[in-house]
Amino acid sequence: MTIAIRMLTSLTTIAIFVAVSLFALPANAENDASIIRGAKLYDKWFAVIKAEKPTQNHPAWPAANTKKKNDVTWRCKSCHGWDYQGVDGxxxxxxxxTGIKGVNAMAGADPAKIVAIMKDDTHQYSGLMDEADFQDLAMFVSKGQIDMRKYIDYSAKAANPADAKxxxxxxxxxxxxxxGANGDKPDDMKKTLAKQLGNPWEVLHKILNGQPAEQMTALRVLDHQITLDLMAHLATLPTEK
Ligand code: HEC
Ligand code: HEC
Incomplete structure (x- = not known):
C-alpha cells in the first residue's frame, strides 16, 4: 500500500468515527426521557400533546387502503409500523x-435530518407539533428503535418463549x-392484556415506552428479557373480560 492510500484509509476511518460519535449521545436519564416521550408521540402524538384529532386522511395515506381513515392515518405507527419496519415488517x-417503508433505516441518523423529514411535503407535520415534540420524535427514531425480530417470532405472531413464572x-x-391481577383493568380498556397479545409488536412497544397520555411505566431501560418474561405471563391471563 502506498503511503497516500494508507493516509486516505485512516482519514476515512477518522471521518466515520467523528460522524458516528457526533450522533452517539450519552446514555443518560435526560436522553431516556426524550426517547420515551418520542416513542409515545410516534404511537399517538395528538393524544400526548392533547391536540385536536385530525379529521381527514393524512395526504400520504394511499387511497387504495380504505380500511383506515382520518386521525389514525396520522399516527407514525400507522404507516411505519409498531416494529418500525413498515411494509417489510x-x-x-x-x-x-400501505406499502410504505419503515423508519428503521434512519436509526442512528442525525436527529435534525429526521425533524426535516417530518416537516417535508410528504409528512406535513409543521405547525401541528412544537419543536420539543419534533426533537423527542427524532430522538426516538434515531436512538430508540429496537430490532423486534430479535424478540418476536413473526410467523407465529408471538413473543419468543420466556419465563412466565x-x-x-x-x-x-x-x-x-x-x-388488575387478570389484566382486565382499567375498566375502559376494551381488550384484556392477554387479548392484546394478538399484536405482540404493539404490546412490546407499549411496555417499553408506556401508553400515550397515561401514567403507565416505561421499561425501556431495563433488560428486555424482563419485558419478554412479562409477555409470557400475559399469555397465561384471561383473553375475555
Ligand atoms: C400517512 C403515512 C405516513 C405517516 C403517518 C408518517 N409517515 Fe413517515 N414516511 C411516509 C412515506 C410515504 C415515506 C417515504 C417517503 C419517501 O421515500 O419519499 C416516509 C418516510 C419517513 C422517514 C424516512 C425513512 C427513510 O429511510 O428514508 C422517516 C424518518 C419518517 N418517515 C418518520 C415519520 C415520523 C416520525 C412520523 C410521525 C410523526 C411519520 N413518519 C408519519 C409516510 C408516512
Ligand atoms: C399507572 C398505571 C399503569 C401501570 C403501572 C401500567 N399500565 Fe399499562 N396502561 C395503563 C393505562 C391507563 C392504559 C390504557 C388503557 C386503555 O386502553 O384504556 C394502559 C395500556 C397498556 C397496554 C396497551 C393496551 C391498549 O389498549 O393498547 C398494555 C399492553 C399495557 N398497558 C401493559 C402494561 C404492563 C405489562 C405493565 C407493567 C409493566 C403496565 N401496563 C403498567 C396504565 C398502567
Missing amino acids: AYGSGSYL LGERYYASLCAQCH
Missing part, C-alpha cells in the same frame, strides 16, 4: 398495509396496581 399485510412476579410488582 408486520404491516406487510393486513388492514394497515418470573413474569408473574414482575407483573405483580409493576403492572397489577393499574391492570
Whole structure:
C-alpha cells in the first residue's frame, strides 16, 4: 500500500468515527426521557400533546387502503409500523398495509435530518407539533428503535418463549396496581392484556415506552428479557373480560 492510500484509509476511518460519535449521545436519564416521550408521540402524538384529532386522511395515506381513515392515518405507527419496519415488517399485510417503508433505516441518523423529514411535503407535520415534540420524535427514531425480530417470532405472531413464572412476579410488582391481577383493568380498556397479545409488536412497544397520555411505566431501560418474561405471563391471563 502506498503511503497516500494508507493516509486516505485512516482519514476515512477518522471521518466515520467523528460522524458516528457526533450522533452517539450519552446514555443518560435526560436522553431516556426524550426517547420515551418520542416513542409515545410516534404511537399517538395528538393524544400526548392533547391536540385536536385530525379529521381527514393524512395526504400520504394511499387511497387504495380504505380500511383506515382520518386521525389514525396520522399516527407514525400507522404507516411505519409498531416494529418500525413498515411494509417489510408486520404491516406487510393486513388492514394497515400501505406499502410504505419503515423508519428503521434512519436509526442512528442525525436527529435534525429526521425533524426535516417530518416537516417535508410528504409528512406535513409543521405547525401541528412544537419543536420539543419534533426533537423527542427524532430522538426516538434515531436512538430508540429496537430490532423486534430479535424478540418476536413473526410467523407465529408471538413473543419468543420466556419465563412466565418470573413474569408473574414482575407483573405483580409493576403492572397489577393499574391492570388488575387478570389484566382486565382499567375498566375502559376494551381488550384484556392477554387479548392484546394478538399484536405482540404493539404490546412490546407499549411496555417499553408506556401508553400515550397515561401514567403507565416505561421499561425501556431495563433488560428486555424482563419485558419478554412479562409477555409470557400475559399469555397465561384471561383473553375475555
Ligand atoms: C400517512 C403515512 C405516513 C405517516 C403517518 C408518517 N409517515 Fe413517515 N414516511 C411516509 C412515506 C410515504 C415515506 C417515504 C417517503 C419517501 O421515500 O419519499 C416516509 C418516510 C419517513 C422517514 C424516512 C425513512 C427513510 O429511510 O428514508 C422517516 C424518518 C419518517 N418517515 C418518520 C415519520 C415520523 C416520525 C412520523 C410521525 C410523526 C411519520 N413518519 C408519519 C409516510 C408516512
Ligand atoms: C399507572 C398505571 C399503569 C401501570 C403501572 C401500567 N399500565 Fe399499562 N396502561 C395503563 C393505562 C391507563 C392504559 C390504557 C388503557 C386503555 O386502553 O384504556 C394502559 C395500556 C397498556 C397496554 C396497551 C393496551 C391498549 O389498549 O393498547 C398494555 C399492553 C399495557 N398497558 C401493559 C402494561 C404492563 C405489562 C405493565 C407493567 C409493566 C403496565 N401496563 C403498567 C396504565 C398502567
